[in-house]
Every structure is written in structure tokens, then in C-alpha cells.
Amino acid sequence: MSEGRIRKVVIAGGGTAGWVAGAALAHQFRDLLDITLVESEQIGTVGVGESTVPPIRNFHRLLQIDEQEFLRAVAGTFKLSISFEDWRRPGDRYFHPFGITGQSTLVCAFHHFWLDSLRRGMRSELGDYCLETVASRADRFALLPQPQVNYAYHLDAGLYARFLRRRAEAHGLRRVEGRIREVRQHPENGHVAALVLEDGQAIEGDLFIDCTGFRGLLIEQTLQTGYEDWNRWLPCDRAVAVQTESIGPPVPYTRAIAHEAGWRWHIPLQHRVGCGLVFSSRHMSDDEARAKLLRDVGAPPIREPWLVPFRTGRRLKAWNKNVVALGLASGFIEPLESTSIHLAMTAMVRLLELFPLDGIAPALVERYNELGRVEMEHVRDFIILHYHANRRDEPMWRQCRETAPPESLAIRLRAWRERAHAWQGANELFRVDSWTHVMLGQGIVPEQHHPLARGLADEDLRRLLDGLRRSAARPVETMPSQQAFLEGYCRADAAVWGAARALPA
Numbered sequence: 001m002s003e004g005r006i007r008k009v010v011i012a013g014g015g016t017a018g019w020v021a022g023a024a025l026a027h028q029f030r031d032l033l034d035i036t037l038v039e040s041e042q043i044g045t046v047g048v049g050e051s052t053v054p055p056i057r058n059f060h061r062l063l064q065i066d067e068q069e070f071l072r073a074v075a076g077t078f079k080l081s082i083s084f085e086d087w088r089r090p091g092d093r094y095f096h097p098f099g100i101t102g103q104s105t106l107v108c109a110f111h112h113f114w115l116d117s118l119r120r121g122m123r124s125e126l127g128d129y130c131l132e133t134v135a136s137r138a139d140r141f142a143l144l145p146q147p148q149v150n151y152a153y154h155l156d157a158g159l160y161a162r163f164l165r166r167r168a169e170a171h172g173l174r175r176v177e178g179r180i181r182e183v184r185q186h187p188e189n190g191h192v193a194a195l196v197l198e199d200g201q202a203i204e205g206d207l208f209i210d211c212t213g214f215r216g217l218l219i220e221q222t223l224q225t226g227y228e229d230w231n232r233w234l235p236c237d238r239a240v241a242v243q244t245e246s247i248g249p250p251v252p253y254t255r256a257i258a259h260e261a262g263w264r265w266h267i268p269l270q271h272r273v274g275c276g277l278v279f280s281s282r283h284m285s286d287d288e289a290r291a292k293l294l295r296d297v298g299a300p301p302i303r304e305p306w307l308v309p310f311r312t313g314r315r316l317k318a319w320n321k322n323v324v325a326l327g328l329a330s331g332f333i334e335p336l337e338s339t340s341i342h343l344a345m346t347a348m349v350r351l352l353e354l355f356p357l358d359g360i361a362p363a364l365v366e367r368y369n370e371l372g373r374v375e376m377e378h379v380r381d382f383i384i385l386h387y388h389a390n391r392r393d394e395p396m397w398r399q400c401r402e403t404a405p406p407e408s409l410a411i412r413l414r415a416w417r418e419r420a421h422a423w424q425g426a427n428e429l430f431r432v433d434s435w436t437h438v439m440l441g442q443g444i445v446p447e448q449h450h451p452l453a454r455g456l457a458d459e460d461l462r463r464l465l466d467g468l469r470r471s472a473a474r475p476v477e478t479m480p481s482q483q484a485f486l487e488g489y490c491r492a493d494a495a496v497w498g499a500a501r502a503l504p505a
Contacts (some may be wrong), residue, residue: 004359005311008422012038012180012218016157017327017344018211019164020059025347026171027063032357038195038203050274051079051254051338052152053429054098056368059345063167071490073163074155075270076140077250078482080132081214081335084441086258086361088217089391094441095253096337098150099132102468105199108452110468111436115446116418116453117461122466126440130433133474141252143489145190147475154254154267154274159496180212182224191322192218207322207356210329217326220316226316227331230242232403233384234334235396236262239490240289241276241306244299246439249483250271256336257296260284264296265335270492272302278334283396313381319365324351330431331376338388339379342374342429347372377429381431382438389413389442413444474503 011021012036020039029035033252060070061287070076081097087095102110114126126131132150135141143149176218178197186193194204220224231237257264262279277293284292290305316333318324325331328345350371352363387400388409405413412435415421422435456464477487 004356006356006475007079008205009033009035009038009194009207009209009210009416011035011209012166013329014161014165015056015211015213015327016161016164017097017167017329017340018209019161020341020344021209021211021326021348022168023063023164023171024345024352026168026173028109028352029355029357029438030171032175035116035168036176036203036205037168038176038178038180038197040177042179042408047492050157050269051154051265051335052211053338053342054057054150054152055082055342055429056345057150057357059349062349063071066356068426071153071155071486072492073158074153074498075272075492075496076153076155076271076490077486078252079152079154079338080141080149080255081136081289083253084137084258084438085255086332086392087256087263087386087390088259088441088443091444092441094134094437095127095280096434096437096441097127097130098152099130099433100150100438101126101133102129102462103464105452108156108184108437108450109432109438110418111420111422111433112450112453113456113464115449116456117465120458120461122462122465124469126437129465129468129472134472135476135479136251136253138476139249139251139481140476141482142479142497143485144475146183147471151252154250154269156271176201180217183218185222189321190223192222207324207360208329210323210325213328213329214310214332216315216325218323219320219329223320223323225320225325227311227313228316229313230333231312232382233380233400233405234387235282235399236278236334236505237310237312238289239276239278239310239335240286241274241308241310242293242301243303243311243460244273244275244301246271247299249481250357250486254338257375258363258390259292259296260392260394260433261289261396261495264293266297270486271496273297273299276308276335280338281395314373314376317369318347320367320459322360322367332374333376334383336383337379337430339383339429343375343379344392356363361502375429377406377408378428378430381406381412382434384409385413385435385438386442389439389444391443413439416444416446418447420449428462 081095085093104110180195181198182196184194192208193201255266261284264277267274275297277289318330333477422432424431
């Protein structure tokens, strides 16, 4: 065995990222590693990551998590899409659905046929051809054998961390309560050697996972890795969050509602609603944001709002020496498309794939960092698209529209504007349908589209579209409301609700 063999893994920090790491490592390496997680109940977590994207289901399958057990434990609901309201301009609304839209050929995506139908005077909306959009409009949900529904979850982040903790500890992970007083390094190579707690206890390890949130105690404060700032494209730098009572049944989508200096989220759970106002501190004060949030949520708060300052961007290296940064410690790209939990999970799966059991290999560290950079920039570009393509008239929004986007996004925008071309690269989260719905929803109308769409006669094109529209609508007609489905499938009991209310913000 190499002298650098990884025997002890120490996770610094809990929260969603910490327990994602702990549950994954304990499940996959339960007999090969000594895994310790250090966290303090005195240190709160950001706790607003309550909306997810469909790949969370793949992560759960990897960990053999039962869906109904999970949803009951986290008071979860289902999510089919995101409703973007007032983004292009006040009064506009569109859905970004998770499902497949229409039917594509090998060389011509469906939206080209739809665009050609508009050219011929056939009126419809792109969402008419997506089951998930149709179900979102009707506030309905069900799990169907055919066609399969593509969905994600809304969840209580605090309860989710507790759920993952139980699984990790059952597989042998050891949790240590305490605040970190000092990070001890090897004098020769600068690697982290141990975490020294306030009570003097030293937690030694071979590999450390930094889940200490925005402060990046190991990756930044200790190793001074560096940070790439994306504020020039994403001007929002603060959020104020609050939890409110439910005053209606939960809808199967997240609401993202733009305002003069940012946007507001609305995430319905079984027992409450998670709300928050994201804003630019250069265009709105903390007091104004808090007052606006409480005025607009439309329901009684169940706890006091809390402020979350943030800085969009990424660490220059997510893996530096023997420290891997995960979650907010590795970077942050807004909660707009619900990618924070997803990025922690994909980073963790990447670490499992490249795990240095027999010693840290520089080539694999470089590979890990490059894959993470590409993934973060892809998500960044998709988020910037929402801000850049707007027709609002407030100062912040004009700034977003007038700021040149990253060249990687500019290439996509040119390809769309000139020929309605969109693509999904290998390992990219957002599909062709995602780019299509958002670019059209934000008002970017292409000049031309694929010539093959012109090959269908009017009657054949109309027949095709009518059939696809019926295929999307017919299953929804038999779906129950989401509330009715939750009652029979995964209703959380009062004990779960009480535990959720007792969690610290």
C-alpha cells in the first residue's frame, strides 16, 4: 500500500452538503474508510436549499433510498417545473418544465416544427406539448407507468440533513459535536493534518471535505485557494428568507417571481411554504427587502426572516492538496434554478468515481477540478440567460441586459437567434428543452429555424401537432391534485411537522 493511502476521511461541517457527503461515503465505502463528521449545533446553516432538480432521484437510487420513506421524513412535495413570473417584463409568465416537449427526429428537434407551425399561422404554446407543463398549469400530479413523469422534489432542508444523518450513522459514520478552533497543517507539504476543536480534541484525517459553507474554513481560510467572482453577470448578492404557513394546497412547481431588484421564490412543502427574496444590495437595502418579502408572501410567517449574504462565483480549485470543497464552500450560483443541492451531489459522485483510496493522484485531482469548473460554468451561463434576456426597465435589469455575457453563453445565444439551434453537451444538466423554453420565455425569437420542418404539408403538420398535444393533455385529465396524491402516497405525520418547526434557522 502507498504511504499516502486514504484511511480516514473527515467532513468539516454538516448541513445538506455535509450529510450528502457523509451518507454517500458511508454507503459506498463503509468497510474501507473511517469517516468522521464534525459539526456544531451552535452554528446555523443557510437552510434555504429546499428545491431540487430531477437528477436527485439518481443520487437516491445510488444510496438505495426509498422515495416514500424519504418524502414522509422531509415533508416533501413534487416538482414538475419552475414558474417564471415577471421575468421578461411585468405581467409575463412561462414554465420551465422538466419533461420532454413534443417529439424530435434524429436531426431536427421538435421546437423547429413548432416554430414553423407559427410561421404558417397555427397558434399554440410550446408548453402545450409537454405533459409536465400541462400538469403544472392544472396543479396536478401522479406517478404514471406510461408516459413516465419527469419530476424533482421540494423538501425541508433541515429534515433532509437529519434523514441523511440517520442513514450515514447506520453505516458507521461517526459524528463529533464541536466548533473548530484551529486547522492544523503538515509543516512539510501544507496538507491539512487535523481539526482542533474548542475543547482541545484533535480530529486527524487523511482527506478532508470542507462543508463549512461560504466561509470555506479549510479550502479558503487555510489553503487560500482563491475565488472567481461572477457578480458582474449575476448582480444579486443577498437574500432574506422566511417560512410561512400554508394557506392553500401545494402546487407542483417552484415559483420564481421577478421584482425591481431581483426575484422572490415560493416553495410549497406539506407543512409550510419556504419563501425568500433575492436582491442586489446596490439596488435595495436589507430593510427594504425584508419589508417587501413580508408584504408579498401573502401568508403569516412562522419564524422571523433571516438574512443570507452571498457571493456568486467558484473556488479556483474545488480540490486543493488533501481538501475537497463541497456545497457552498466550493462556490455558489444563485438558487434560481435550484442547482445548489444538485451540484453538491454531482461533486460527491465525481469524488466517489475518482476516490484516492491508494493515495492522491495529481492527474485525478486535475480531472476533478476541470469537470467541476465546466459544470459550474454551464449552470452559470443558464442562470445568466434569465437575467440578460429581459425587457424590464429598472436599473438593475438594464444593467443585466447591457452587460456582455460570457462568450460561452454568447455562442449559444447567437446560434439560437440565427437558426433556433440549442444543444446539450455531455454531462450538462440543462437539456435542449430547458434552453428552448427559457430562451423563448425570455422573449428571444429566432430569425430562422431548421429547413426540414418545412417539408411537412400543412395537413400533416397540423395532424402531428394535434396528436402530440392530446398525448400531453390526456394523462393529466386523470391525475389527482398534488394534495390528494400526497395524502395517499407520502403524507408526513404531525411528529415530522413538529420536528421541522423546532429546527434552527
